[in-house]
Amino acid sequence: MRVRAGETQGASRTAGQVTEAVLQAAGPDEQAGGGRGLAVWLALLLGFSGAGCSNDDIVVNISGLDPEVRSLQVSASVDGQSLGSAQTVARTLQQFVVNLPPGTSGTVDLTVAAMVSPDCQLAEGKAQLSFASGSLRPTVVEVGLSALPALWCRLPGVDLRAVWGSSPTDVWVAGAGTPMLHWDDSGSGWQAVAATPGPYNDLWGSGPDNIFAVGPPGGFERWNGNSWSRTTLAGTPELVSVFGMGPSDVWFVGEGGTALRWNGSSSTATNTNITTRLSAVWGVASNDVWAAGINGVVLHWTGSAWTRTLPSPSFGLPILSLSGTSASDVWGFGGNGVLPHYNGSTWGGGGNGLPSLASGYDLWAASLNEVWGVGSAASVVRWDGGRWNSVPVPSGVSGTALKLWGVGRFIWVVVQGGTLLRFPR
Structure with missing residues (x-):
């Protein structure tokens, strides 16, 4: 034309x-x-x-x-x-x-x-x-014109796996074989920013000038506000998840039961007493951090050591994500849509009303009455304080919804096949 x-x-x-x-x-x-x-x-x-x-x-x-x-x-x-x-x-x-x-x-x-x-x-x-x-x-x-259920960004050929943002005008996504992509809401769309090639599994930051990307063995990538650079951690296997309580208290977990703590300038390896993959880490304080992974393994850091806990009932399925709002409100999400919840003393099932899912992949909790989850078949679900409800997605969106992050009045969701969705909260 x-x-x-x-x-x-x-x-x-x-x-x-x-x-x-x-x-x-x-x-x-x-x-x-x-x-x-x-x-x-x-x-x-x-x-x-x-x-x-x-x-x-x-x-x-x-x-x-x-x-x-x-x-x-x-x-x-x-x-x-x-x-x-x-x-x-x-x-x-x-x-x-x-x-x-x-x-x-x-x-x-x-x-x-x-x-x-x-x-x-x-x-x-x-x-x-x-x-x-x-x-x-x-x-x-x-x-x-009728609004779609979510803003629908289509990036064909881009393998996205992670999303994090500090504000509605500062959102990052990362994946495999692609540069970091940045959204500033200027109308120019997702812009490529040079970084060490991935694949990257997760993103987290303490602010717009201190963002961590984890994935390839041997270290992590960090954004300082101007550029991405590689920090080498010799002998470190593939890292799968990152979360922190601040710029000098950041946790990385990954293959072989790896759990590293970053103090802002160096890392310390901690003994998890397991050798299987850890897929998720989340915490509320330096002495209250949770990690989870294969076969339903759940670990709790109390300030000096990891202790192993088993959700009751014991699910025995991989837990791929952790999120929460306090020491007495922690969620997990994983295989077959398993959805354990911790109330401050015990783990129990938290799947009231949850639609049938082959797998849940990620969670983001904002409050006791607002928790979002994503999973197989482009599924997006939301907890309203009493039950889980399905959230409509634009017609034509397909693939596994892998990651999500809430920032401001929006929820960003990464879907396989180069799709990004932005939902109003």
Whole structure:
């Protein structure tokens, strides 16, 4: 498709006043005439005045634009045949024209995607019109944009595995074979930032200028506010999870029962008395840290040593995530949707109302009445203080939801296949 941009003056909402195109796009078969070889001309209007439309114009008026929307993507088809790739409008305009060749007949489907950035869609609107042969005339269509259940960012070919943010304008994601990606909510989308190649399994930070990324054996990656750099920890196996209570009290856990404590300048290995993989770490104080992993292993650090505890009943399934709000409110999530909860004295089941899941992968707890979880089949669930409820995701999202993080009024979720979702809290 060809795109030609321009600008006009004035304001109009009726087909009889639209005369000049600001943006036009033609399909590859534009010379073929009507029927299947259609040329579609999209005219995005800042406003027009003058003589009337041609007999082949469809004027589309857009409503429901969110202030966060920065551009529109317009696509069209006739009788199910796409008329080329979607056309992006670099500014948020509320009217466009589809100009069809003379003699066009059939069912015209229009889709308008409201974009926050080039790769992130917030809302969508659709219209369908049917024309009998010889009946085409200037037509005005109202398309109302409806918000998707979540902002949907599509990054094809990117293997994402971790997310963390300090604010709604400072969010990081990382994964395998890709650079770190950063979101600043400027409208430019996810921006690549150079770092040592992963794969990275987890991210955590004490603030915007002190962020840790763990994964490859032999150390970790750290962001200092300006750049990512590698800190070497000789002999360290693959690290799987990171969490801290501050910049000088950070825990790393991983393969072989590894549990390292970082004091801001160096690390100390602690004895967990296990040799299996630890998948999660979370804590509330320097003497109150939890770690969990394969076969339902749960460890508790009390300030000088790890002690092994078994949730009751004993689940025997991998626990892949830990989160909580206090010493008496700790959650775990893992295989077959196992969901143990610690109340300050004992572990018990916490899965009231939880939808059936092949596996739960991550948790994020904000309060006693707000806990989010993600898992297999792009599942997103939320605890309201009494039961778990499913959270709708945009139609078409698939794959395992691997990680999530809450920041400000949003929850960010990483889904396999290069998908990021941002839910309102």
